Amino acid sequence: MITGKQPPVTEEVRELARLVWDYHLLGHSLENSHAILVLGSHDPRVAERGAALWLDGKAPLLIFSGGLGNFTAGLWEEPEAVLFGRIAREMGVPEEAMLLESRSTNSGENMRFTRELLKSRGLNPHSFIIVQKPYMERRAYATFKKNWPDKSVRVTSPQIAFEQYPNESISLEVIIQSMVGDLQRIREYPKMGFQIHQDIPGPVWAAFERLVALGFDQHLIR
Structure with a gap:
C-alpha cells in the first residue's frame, strides 16, 4: 500500500513518468477471443x-x-x-x-x-x-x-491517456509509485520464475533510476 507524503510531481517527473507509462503500454490490437x-x-x-x-x-x-x-x-x-x-x-x-x-x-x-x-x-x-x-x-x-x-x-486497459488517468481515487503520485514498482518487477520477477523475460530499453531504466532517486520508491520490492 502506498501511503504518506509523496514527492513533488515536477515537470521532470512528468516527463520521466510518461516514458515509463509508454513502456508499460503494449498497444495490442484486439481480436475476438474465447x-x-x-x-x-x-x-x-x-x-x-x-x-x-x-x-x-x-x-x-x-x-x-x-x-x-x-x-x-x-x-x-x-x-x-x-x-x-x-x-x-x-x-x-x-x-x-x-x-x-x-x-x-x-x-x-x-x-x-x-x-x-x-x-x-x-x-x-x-x-x-x-x-x-x-x-x-x-x-x-x-x-x-x-x-x-x-x-x-x-x-x-481503459482507453485513457496518461494526463487524464488520475482521478479522485488514484492520484498521479500513486500511479507513478506503482509504475516504478512494476517496472522493477518486470526486471526482477523473471529471475524468480514469476514472469517471462522482457527487454527494458536503456532510457526507460534510466527513468526508473531517476524516479527512485527522486523518492518514488514506495512500491519497490526490497
Missing part, C-alpha cells in the same frame, strides 16, 4: 473496460479475478472480483456469462486460480483478452505467458 480475463485492482474502470468488451462481442466468457490485494486489503470490504462483477451486471452483462475468482492477491495467483476455476468447470479457452490498468499491461502479459505459454493472449 475469454476476457479482467484482473482485479483498485480501479473500477478496469471492470468497465472488460464489461464493454464483452458487450461488444469480443468473447462469450467474462472472468473477473481478484480477492483483496496490496491496494484494496483494509480499504474494501468485498473482493475485487465481486465488486467488478457487480459493475458488469449493472452494465448489462448477464450472470451466466461471468465467472468470479475471488481468492487471488497478486498477478501470479490471478492466473493460477483462474486456471483452476476454469478446469473445475470443464472449460479450456485457447485465446484470452487480458484487461488491467494501463501501467500494468506489460506485467500482466509477462505473468500470463509464464503461466499459460500455450495460450493466445492480447492485453488491453
